Amino acid sequence: MCGIAGIWRKHSPLGQSDLADVASMMRAIVHRGPDDSGTWSNGRLAFGHQRLAIIDTSRKARQPMQVQSGDGVLIFNGEVYNFHALRAELRAEGIAFQTACDTEVVLNALHHWGPRKAIPLFNGMFAIAYVDLRTGDLWLARDRLGIKPLSVAETSERILFASEDKALLACDGFDRTVDKREIMLRLASQYRDSGFSLFDSIERVPSGGLWRIDGSGIEKSIFWDPIGSVNVDRIINDYGTDAEHHDRLEALLQQSIDLHCIADTAIASACSSGVDSGVITVLSKRRRPDLHAYVVDPQMGRSEAEGAELTARAAGVELRRVPFGRAQMFDLWPQMVWHLESDGWHGSRVALLALAQQCRADGVKVLLTGEGADELFGGYPFQAKRTRQWRPISPPFDRLLPRRLIASRLRKGGQDPFSPSWGGPNADRINPLRRALSPELGFLPKRLFDHLQPVASLSDRAFLAGCIYDLYAHLGDLLNRHDRMSMAASVELRVPFIENAMIDFALHLPRRFKHRRGTGKWLLKKVAERYVPKSNIYARKNGFGISSDLSAGAERILINGPLREVLKWPAASVTDMIGLAAQDPGSRMRLVGMDLFLRLYAERETTENLSEKLHAAAGAD
Incomplete structure (x- = not known):
């Protein structure tokens, strides 16, 4: 886990x-890797690397790393967990190794097999910059679901890339213009954080992206994406029993956790009262007997600490509570926005930063979490709601409706299969507006629904398509949050549910195994049920709840803030906007967060x- 940065000169030498x-870029992201740093350059390309040493902490494993011949160089952020298996394959083909780290395996796989073959074999989280000096090609890549970030900017003379936008902004004379369209999209509650920057001149390599840079420019491609990986025949021809699927999932979970527990440093888990982090905690304890766990314990509103204690006792794990109140909220909120490079629309972002800081203070460099299970296995209530609109026009209920009405609903539903508004009077106005604002997400539901056309049940098809959609939208936002908040405290956050075999298994599960x-x-x-108390497993889902009382009063910072100028609020409307933020916590977090940005x-x-200023505005001590 590290921070990477680089500059490619198009014409003249460096x-x-x-x-x-x-x-300057390295200094801007030193929090991502405070243990060591290194640079490399030739006539055209310069690499910089900040290291957080976790696997093989010796200096032999430092980056930038070169192959023995010197004609291939790598900087790498993340972990490739199947590096032992890949190393064995490479050794069988005559490659020798000098270290015990995954970086050397990644480098030699790229150099020996080529990026187009090697990168789809990597099982983990990564952002990669690799130059093949035999051809002069520079390759940039990002893992399948975008756990690790990678920002890029192109000027007339240079291509710059780094783990975070702020590194690019640190370059002398870099254009810092904010993209007002992105501000509008985020305020409209669009999930944008993973693949899009708020800065007009910065682009982010997309999840599963593989870019090749040479003298003619940037060739952009995708080596993996969720919709392209789904074989619908596997779903409709799945006749496996409950017991067979149970055993398969249990084996995959243990296999993934074993991989994610590989580290030469201390590991802990984030353990809430829910099932996802609970099962990760219990199974990880078997692999790492020294494991302990953390839970955020808000001083206002609902706390998951008591439920987390039940799971921790069942696992035999020490649970450390991280208190979180108004003082921490206002102390950390600007830091959260700084590291997130966005508005940070939910208080859970601030709480996660507090948790990561406590981990670092305790000497923990690796934190396991249960993120991804809801999207992959259908755990959100809104996923089930997407199916309800299809029941009246599905057999046998469709016999009760006129054919003309069924045809109309099928037409509208096919265009927007998840929205409960498609049958209503405003559907034709709402859908075009949403698509015009964000076409890359606006047209995706229809593509997914059409791709799953062989699934006979319309409600099943909508449910499964919705789960895939959430990998692009909802999960992308959460993974970006996880990376930025954990790395702000120099902690590597790992997500065992997001592992190649686990993703493939979940994407091909029929609905009956996700929602029954x-x-x-x-x-x-x-x-x-074998590992976590049933009271936690079947409790009502609450998510990472943070009381609105923690941020109450912060909206007064908007009175003289820059957001009112950017959005051109009339002077007479400022008081109304502040009143809206006072009454609606979601609006408060969005508006104040963007103002802080x-x-x-x-x-x-x-x-x-x-x-x-936040303390003063809210009247907090």
């Missing part, structure tokens, strides 16, 4: 200003100064 910019008799994540919960990145205020 100069001292380029090397100075790489140094009103129970979401049905199969996963059945597996968890503009203050930090456009007006260059400090996080400390903004914390003081």
Whole structure:
């Protein structure tokens, strides 16, 4: 786990200003890797690397790393967990190794097999920059579901890339113009954080992206995406029994956790009162007897600490509570926005930063979490709601409706299969507006629904398509949150549910194994019954709840903030907007968060100064 940065010169050779910019980029992301740093350059390309040493902590494993011949160089952020198996294959083909780390395996796989063959074999989370000096090609890649970030900017003379936008902004004279369209999309509750930057001149390599850069420019491709990986025949021809699927999922879980527990440093888990983090905690304890767990314990509103204690006792794991109150909220909120490079629309982002900071203070570098299970296995209530609109026009209920009405609903539903509004009077106006604002997500539901056309049940098809959609949208936002908040504290956050075999298994499960008799994540919960208290497994889903009282009063910072100017609020409407933010916690988090973003990145205020302003605005001690 690390931070990477680099500059590619298109025409003229690298100069001292380029090397100075790489140094500035590294300083901007030193939090991602404070243990070591290194640089490499030739006439055209410069690499910089900040290391967080986790697997093989010796200096032999430092980056940038070169193959023995010197004609291939790598900088790499993340972990490739199947590196032992890949190393064995490479050794059988005559490749020798000098270290025990995964970085050397990744480098030699890229150099020996080529990126197009090697990268789909990697099982893990990664952002990669690799140059093949035999051909002069520079390759940039990002893992399948975008756990690790990678930002890119292109000018007339250079291509710059780094783990975070702020590294690019640190380059001398870099264009810091904020994209107002992105502000509008985020305020409209669009999930944008994983693949899109708020800065007009910055692009992010998409999840599963594989880019090749040479003298003619950037060739952009995708080596994997969810919709392309789904073989519908596997879903409709799945006649496996409950017991068979139960055993398969349990084996996959243990296999993935074994991989994710590989580390030469301390490991802990984030353990809430839910099933996902609970089963990760229990199974990880078997692999790492020294494992302990953390839970955020809010001082206001609902806390999951008591439920987490039940799971921790069942696992024999020490549970450490991380208190979180208004003081921490206002102290950490600007830091959260700074690291997230976005508005951070939910208080859970701030709480996660507090948890990561406690991990680091305790000497923990690796934290396991249960993210991804809801999207893969159908655990969200809104996923089930997507199917209800299809029941009246599905057999046998369709016999009760006129054929003309059924045809109309099928037409509208086919265009927007998840929205409960497609049968209503405003559907024709709402859907075009949403698609125009965000076409890459706006047309995706129809593509997914059409791709799953062989699934006979319309409600099953909508449910399964919705789960795949959430991998693009909802999960992308959560994974971006996880990376930014954990790395802000120099902690590597690992997600065992997001593992290649686990993803493939979940994508091809029929609906009956995801949602049955009103129970979401049905199969996963059945597996968890062996490990997690049933009271936690079947409790009502609450998510990472943070009380709105923690942020109350912060909306007053909007009075003289830059957001009102960017959005051109009439002076007479400012009071109304602040009143909206006071009454609606979601609006408060969005608006105040975006105002903090503009203050930090456009007006260059400090996080400390903004914390003081939040305390003052809210009247907090």
